Every structure is written in C-alpha cells, then in structure tokens.
Amino acid sequence: MVTTIDIARDNPNAKTIASTGASHLVGEEKPTLIGLSREELGEALGTIGVPQKQWRMRSSQLWHWLYVRGVSNFADMTNIAKDLRAKLDEAFTIARPKIVSEQISVDGTRKWLFQFPPRGAGNPVEVETVYIPEEGRGTLCVSSQVGCTLTCTFCHTGTQKLVRNLTSEEILSQILIARDRLGDFPDAHTPQGAIVPSEGRLVTNIVMMGMGEPLYNFENVKKALLIASDGDGLSLSKRRITLSTSGVVPEIFRTGDEIGCMLAISLHAVRDEDRDILVPINKKWNIKELLDACRNYPGLSNAKRITFEYVMLKDINDSNEDALELVRLLKGIPAKINLIPFNPWPGSQYACSDWERIEEFADIVNRAGYASPIRTPRGRDIFAACGQLKSTSERMRKKDRDALNAKKAAVY
Numbered sequence: 001m002v003t004t005i006d007i008a009r010d011n012p013n014a015k016t017i018a019s020t021g022a023s024h025l026v027g028e029e030k031p032t033l034i035g036l037s038r039e040e041l042g043e044a045l046g047t048i049g050v051p052q053k054q055w056r057m058r059s060s061q062l063w064h065w066l067y068v069r070g071v072s073n074f075a076d077m078t079n080i081a082k083d084l085r086a087k088l089d090e091a092f093t094i095a096r097p098k099i100v101s102e103q104i105s106v107d108g109t110r111k112w113l114f115q116f117p118p119r120g121a122g123n124p125v126e127v128e129t130v131y132i133p134e135e136g137r138g139t140l141c142v143s144s145q146v147g148c149t150l151t152c153t154f155c156h157t158g159t160q161k162l163v164r165n166l167t168s169e170e171i172l173s174q175i176l177i178a179r180d181r182l183g184d185f186p187d188a189h190t191p192q193g194a195i196v197p198s199e200g201r202l203v204t205n206i207v208m209m210g211m212g213e214p215l216y217n218f219e220n221v222k223k224a225l226l227i228a229s230d231g232d233g234l235s236l237s238k239r240r241i242t243l244s245t246s247g248v249v250p251e252i253f254r255t256g257d258e259i260g261c262m263l264a265i266s267l268h269a270v271r272d273e274d275r276d277i278l279v280p281i282n283k284k285w286n287i288k289e290l291l292d293a294c295r296n297y298p299g300l301s302n303a304k305r306i307t308f309e310y311v312m313l314k315d316i317n318d319s320n321e322d323a324l325e326l327v328r329l330l331k332g333i334p335a336k337i338n339l340i341p342f343n344p345w346p347g348s349q350y351a352c353s354d355w356e357r358i359e360e361f362a363d364i365v366n367r368a369g370y371a372s373p374i375r376t377p378r379g380r381d382i383f384a385a386c387g388q389l390k391s392t393s394e395r396m397r398k399k400d401r402d403a404l405n406a407k408k409a410a411v412y
C-alpha cells in the first residue's frame with residue numbers, strides 16, 4: 001500500500017519512494033527481541049535452552065549485533081554458533097517493520113510511514129517518523145502513540161483519535177530503520193545524493209516530538225530511551241534526547257529521574273484561559289502547576305535547560321504583552337524558548353503570525369536574556385513539519401474487532 005500525500009503530489013520536487021512491502025511485520029508471528037532490557041533478553045534466551053550462566057555473555061553479543069551493528073537477521077551474527085542462530089531464528093524475530101512509504105523533501109527532510117501489527121487495534125497501525133538533517137547534526141523525530149488522546153486545537157495529530165500506544169520495540173524500531181535507510185550502521189551505505197551531516201553519525205539527536213503524547217505512554221517510552229542511550233548499544237547521549245510533553249505534570253519528575261533526558265514543554269500560551277483552548281490538558285494541570293513541576297526537574301541547571309515551545313498563532317498568542325508575560329512566567333527557570341511558526345494543515349483554523357510579528361516577539365524574549373531561536377519549518381512540502389503528522393489508522397470498533405478475531409480463530 002502506498003500513501004500519497006496531496007501536498008507532495010503538488011510539489012514536483014518532493015519524491016515519494018514506495019517500498020516493495022517485502023519485509024514482514026515485526027512480531028506478527030514470533031516474539032521480537034528488539035526493545036527488551038538486557039535482563040529480559042537473558043530470560044528469552046532461557047526459553048530456548050541457553051543455560052543461565054551464559055545469559056549475560058549471550059545477551060551482550062546480541063545487544064552488540066542489534067544496536068551497534070544494526071543487523072535484522074540472525075544469520076548475520078557471525079560470532080554466534082550456527083545451531084544457536086537457527087534456534088533463535090525459530091523462536092524469535094528481529095525483523096524491521098514494514099515501510100509503507102518514504103518521502104524526501106526538497107530540503108532533505110525525510111518522512112517515513114511505518115506499519116506495525118494491530119496488537120488489539122483490529123487493523124495494522126501506521127505511524128510517521130521524520131528525519132531532519134542539518135549542518136553537523138541529524139535529528140530524528142520519533143512517535144510514541146498512534147494518534148493522541150489530547151486535542152490541541154492547532155495540531156493535526158490531535159484530530160486523530162488514539163488508536164493505541166506504541167510498544168518499546170516499535171519506538172526503537174523507528175530509530176533502527178531510519179539508520180538502515182540512511183546508511184548509519186557500520187556496514188550500511190548512505191543513498192546517493194542524500195542530504196546528511198557531512199561527517200560523523202547521521203542520526204545524532206532524538207526528539208520525542210512525533211505523533212502522540214510520550215508521557216501518556218511512559219513505561220514504553222522509558223524502556224526505549226534507556227536502550228537508545230545505552231553506551232554499549234545505540235549510544236545516543238541523553239543530552240541529545242529530548243522528550244516533549246504537552247504538560248502531563250505527574251510524570252515530569254519521573255522523566256528526569258528515571259530517563260534523564262532533556263525536557264521540552266509545549267507551552268504555547270501564557271494565560272490559563274488561552275491555554276485551556278490551545279492545549280486542553282491545561283484544564284487538568286494549569287500553567288502554575290506545570291511550571292512548578294519544571295522548577296523541580298531533576299538535573300535542571302544552566303547547562304541543562306528546559307526548552308519551552310511556543311507556536312506562533314496570528315492574533316491568538318503573539319502580542320508584545322504575551323512575550324512580556326512569557327518572560328515573567330519563566331523567571332528563575334533555566335530555559336530556552338523555541339518559537340515555532342505555525343504549520344498549517346487541511347482544515348486548521350489558525351494562521352501563522354506574520355514574520356515581523358515573530359521577530360518582534362523574539363526580540364522581547366531575547367532582550368530578557370533568553371536564547372529564542374525561531375524554528376525554521378522543515379519538510380513542509382512533504383507534510384513533515386511540527387504538528388503536521390497524522391496517519392489514517394483508526395481503531396476498529398469492538399464489535400468489528402470481535403468479529404475479526406472470531407474469523408481468525410476459525411481459520412486456525
């Protein structure tokens with residue numbers, strides 16, 4: 001199946017590459033080894049008869065093949081005995097998910113649509129992941145859920161009901177497959193003409209800013225990010241992993257304490273009556289409660305600041321008074337402010353602030369001593385910019401899911 005996005009069709013320079021669909025779905029038949037902790041990996045080995053005294057050594061071998069070498073086939077694990085490789089292959093999978101489509105923007109941004117098994121949703125589900133190359137770094141924008149339970153009024157993902165949470169394996173798979181496609185593993189090749197950083201690793205930064213609210217899928221996100229930052233594996237520095245939340249206050253402390261990554265807050269408004277509309281979770285935890293949680297973020301310092309994201313919406317939140325109030329609110333919090341020009345989507349009710357307005361707003365914030373970069377929209381031609389992600393997946397109604405399961409049961 002190929003998903004074609006209208007805006008890409010309208011742009012002759014944006015390329016869409018459809019996959020052959022040959023790869024089979026992760027976890028469709030056999031349990032996966034991707035996304036398991038080292039301990040769980042050891043226990044999985046136990047189920048195929050590996051003696052417990054070998055678990056540590058074998059898990060380390062597997063870990064290296066999976067996360068340093070990036071293999072997706074047991075046959076490639078050359079320092080593991082053939083009969084063990086065969087047993088592993090019989091019992092488990094390490095296959096990548098299906099790539100439904102890959103789109104490449106004129107600015108080098110790439111967007112993939114991946115398909116994962118239903119896991120209770122009825123149909124297979126689809127999520128989007130975006131790669132943003134820049135001079136000296138490559139950022140991967142990773143999804144945590146299919147759809148979102150929240151309904152921020154300026155966000156395209158917010159119009160897609162939550163289908164289901166992604167598993168730790170599915171969150172990690174987005175990183176692994178992006179590195180496959182970019183040629184960012186030792187034996188892989190970078191596609192000719194790809195726009196990537198000129199030296200070093202091609203995926204240097206992870207931002208949990210794709211589809212979904214990561215703090216409403218805390219355990220799976222935590223597990224995936226701890227594996228991504230493991231020094232003997234993917235080895236991404238926690239300083240280069242940023243989790244963005246709309247403000248799930250009770251989980252903010254744990255994010256710093258248990259994951260230890262950088263934090264970004266989708267603030268977007270400086271008064272509760274405005275934020276209640278733009279980011280409705282504000283009705284549950286208001287600006288004061290949110291900022292108090294930020295003040296208590298473990299490890300917070302001038303060297304480890306919180307990023308406050310602020311989408312620039314014409315005549316809604318972009319006045320000089322708003323800028324001054326923003327500065328007042330953030331007083332005392334080591335912070336960076338990221339001004340995001342609003343990225344429109346079909347049916348959106350907002351407009352992006354005029355460029356002069358954004359600059360004046362940025363000037364006020366800068367004068368108060370905050371770095372306030374204006375985020376350049378990337379990949380707008382392939383609909384990959386902040387807040388534009390959305391897949392067509394829907395959760396089947398319970399009645400239909402039950403009927404489907406009954407049909408499957410009758411076949412087997």
Ligand code: SAH
Nearest residue numbers: 155209212213244245246266309343386387
């Ligand atoms: N759910 C999390 C993470 C995903 S959203 C969160 O809300 O923080 C990533 C960022 O893009 C958030 O700051 C979000 O508010 C912003 N965003 C959403 N829609 C946007 C749009 N149409 N234009 C610009 N930014 C948008």
Ligand code: SF4
Nearest residue numbers: 148150152155158246
């Ligand atoms: Fe969900 Fe974040 Fe979009 Fe709000 S901005 S609807 S929390 S993905």
